[in-house]
Amino acid sequence: MSLLEVVVSSVVLAGSSGAALGVWNQxxxxxxxxxxxxxxxxxxxxxxxxxxxxxxLDAAASDVIDSSSPDCRFNxxxxxxxxxxxxxxxxxxxMRWSADPQGLGHWLEISAPSQQATPPLRRRLLxxxxxxxxxxxxxxxx
Amino acid sequence: MLPLALTASAVLLLGSASIHTLSLxxxxxxxxxxxxxxxxxxxRAAAQAFVVxxxxxxxxxxxxxxxxxxxxVHACDASDPSQLSRGExxxxxxxxxxxxxxxxxxxxxxxxxxxxxxxxxxxxxxxxPAVIGISEVQLQARVPQLEAD
Numbered sequence: 001m002s003l004l005e006v007v008v009s010s011v012v013l014a015g016s017s018g019a020a021l022g023v024w025n026q027x028x029x030x031x032x033x034x035x036x037x038x039x040x041x042x043x044x045x046x047x048x049x050x051x052x053x054x055x056x057l058d059a060a061a062s063d064v065i066d067s068s069s070p071d072c073r074f075n076x077x078x079x080x081x082x083x084x085x086x087x088x089x090x091x092x093x094x095m096r097w098s099a100d101p102q103g104l105g106h107w108l109e110i111s112a113p114s115q116q117a118t119p120p121l122r123r124r125l126l127x128x129x130x131x132x133x134x135x136x137x138x139x140x141x142x
Numbered sequence: 143m144l145p146l147a148l149t150a151s152a153v154l155l156l157g158s159a160s161i162h163t164l165s166l167x168x169x170x171x172x173x174x175x176x177x178x179x180x181x182x183x184x185x186r187a188a189a190q191a192f193v194v195x196x197x198x199x200x201x202x203x204x205x206x207x208x209x210x211x212x213x214x215v216h217a218c219d220a221s222d223p224s225q226l227s228r229g230e231x232x233x234x235x236x237x238x239x240x241x242x243x244x245x246x247x248x249x250x251x252x253x254x255x256x257x258x259x260x261x262x263x264x265x266x267x268x269x270x271p272a273v274i275g276i277s278e279v280q281l282q283a284r285v286p287q288l289e290a291d
Contacts, residue, residue, distance in 0.1 A: 005143055005144050006143060008144060008147075009143045009144045009146070009147035009148075010147070012144075012147045012148060012151050013147045013150060013151055015151070016150075016151030016152075016154050016155050017151075017154060019154075019155060019158070020154040020155055020157065020158040021158075023155075023158035023159065023161070023162050024158050024161060026162060026165075027158070027161045027162040027164070027165040028165075030162070030165035030166065030168070030169055031165045031168060033169070034165065034168045034169040034172045037169075037172045037173075037176070038172050038175075041172065041175065041176050041179065044179075045179060048183075056275065072197075100231075100232075102191075102230075102231070104190065104191055104194050104231060105190065105194070107232070121176060122180075123179065123180065123183055124180075124183055124187075124232065125183055125186070125187070126186070126187035126190050126191075126231065126232065127190075128190040128191075128193065128194050130190075130193050130194050130196075130197055130273070131189070131190040131193045131194070131273070131275075131276050132275065132276075133265070133267075133273070133274030133275050135197070
């Protein structure tokens with residue numbers, strides 16, 4: 001074993017070790033981001049299911065339906081307060097409400113903080129009282 | 143010694159490349175899963191728009207399969223099947239592919255403008271033609287474009 005062989009072997013091993021370490025670090029970052037993305041996605045899905053389950057309860061109707069309106073509509077303030085109170089949202093998630101321009105109901109947009117190199121994590125749910133059986137037959141608006 | 147160093151380097155590089163590939167696959171799976179959930183949200187919104195549209199005179203049409211609506215309008219005064227055939231919700235157009243009532247429930251298939259198709263089971267009020275609930279969406283195979291009526 002000559003000195004030259006030892007030097008060349010050391011250089012090759014050091015170079016490949018450095019390159020491998022860089023790739024491992026990149027992979028670890030990627031996995032950490034993907035895991036966090038999945039956690040946020042699970043929280044959003046849990047929030048969606050919880051909202052829908054609650055709206056399917058008969059008791060929900062009296063809490064959030066606007067009884068003063070001739071049409072069957074949500075009371076926006078009551079709906080927002082009720083959902084905010086009951087939703088198992090993590091502190092990182094944010095909620096935004098908006099009325100549907102066609103009067104179909106209210107949109108609930110739940111979003112997670114955006115991460116580098118990942119698409120925005122956002123769910124947009126339409127909540128319409130008729131779809132949950134919360135409208136008496138003669139109150140349903142087209 | 144050199145062959146040993148080369149072998150060790152190759153193992154290190156191939157191992158790190160494999161781990162990196164796995165991490166990218168995990169990210170792609172996560173993104174695809176989230177995309178499916180967003181499509182499901184759009185289809186759920188379309189199903190809710192359909193249910194809202196059944197709130198007027200068109201509720202009567204729920205008693206018949208959508209294929210029979212042209213004939214059923216005679217039995218449903220002032221009903222307009224086109225109100226239930228297409229619409230727009232959240233800047234996405236939807237169209238009805240099929241409605242089939244089966245007792246106290248009905249099968250609803252909707253298609254979005256981008257070709258995505260979803261199927262729902264709607265719970266029907268046993269006392270009157272009205273929808274009282276919507277099942278989870280079943281995503282179906284995508285077709286390239288919106289089908290003509």
